[in-house]
Amino acid sequence: DAKTTQPTSMDCAEGRAANLPCNHSTISGNEYVYWYRQIHSQGPQYIIHGLKNNETNEMASLIITEDRKSSTLILPHATLRDTAVYYCIVRADTNAGKSTFGDGTTLTVKP
Amino acid sequence: SAVISQKPSRDICQRGTSLTIQCQVDSQVTMMFWYRQQPGQSLTLIATANQGSEATYESGFVIDKFPISRPNLTFSTLTVSNMSPEDSSIYLCSVEELHEQYFGPGTRLTVT
Numbered sequence: 001d002a003k004t005t006q007p008t009s010m011d012c013a014e015g016r017a018a019n020l021p022c023n024h025s026t027i028s029g030n031e032y033v034y035w036y037r038q039i040h041s042q043g044p045q046y047i048i049h050g051l052k053n054n055e056t057n058e059m060a061s062l063i064i065t066e067d068r069k070s071s072t073l074i075l076p077h078a079t080l081r082d083t084a085v086y087y088c089i090v091r092a093d094t095n096a097g098k099s100t101f102g103d104g105t106t107l108t109v110k111p
Numbered sequence: 112s113a114v115i116s117q118k119p120s121r122d123i124c125q126r127g128t129s130l131t132i133q134c135q136v137d138s139q140v141t142m143m144f145w146y147r148q149q150p151g152q153s154l155t156l157i158a159t160a161n162q163g164s165e166a167t168y169e170s171g172f173v174i175d176k177f178p179i180s181r182p183n184l185t186f187s188t189l190t191v192s193n194m195s196p197e198d199s200s201i202y203l204c205s206v207e208e209l210h211e212q213y214f215g216p217g218t219r220l221t222v223t
Contacts, residue, residue, distance in 0.1 A: 035122075043115075044212075049211075099154075100156075101154040101155070102153060
């Protein structure tokens with residue numbers, strides 16, 4: 001699986017959009033971009049995934065650059081409950097369930 | 112979405128003993144996955160458990176230390192054997208359905 005690079009930490013004001021970047025410059029053509037988050041003392045939670053098109057669901061939007069070497073997770077209206085560690089993972093379909101977790105980005109939403 | 116439960120939620124054990132962690136899923140799944148999260152660290156995959164076959168272990172993890180059972184399509188156990196303080200971690204069970212990976216709440220193990 002391709003390696004990902006994320007900032008160690010970010011702050012965001014409550015109610016504002018949180019934009020979390022991820023670099024995955026060695027991504028292969030068959031690898032998807034996945035985002036998960038882990039709220040303190042809980043198991044990780046799936047957020048969204050994409051291959052090359054931008055994706056949106058009820059939780060977030062995923063913007064993938066045209067060359068697929070980077071992506072941004074957008075939480076449109078961050079709340080205090082969105083404070084968590086966010087993990088960007090790149091993985092092929094053939095490795096379903098076998099996610100390689102890096103250090104992630106600690107997002108702190110402030111009132 | 113799959114709902115996963117784990118037992119126990121936490122335990123404190125003495126070194127040299129073993130603990131078996133149970134994972135129950137509310138739907139039938141082909142593969143189940145066991146992860147470890149050491150204090151202050153990210154998650155690491157221990158092994159993949161397929162029903163009807165031996166588990167497949169990742170580099171650095173061996174069956175003698177982490178034996179796994181998978182008796183049916185909704186249940187799995189992970190045993191942490193001959194524990195040492197270095198085994199103090201959160202152990203998480205996981206499944207994947209249609210690109211979405213779900214994790215249990217974890218078992219917080221402290222070895223004294």
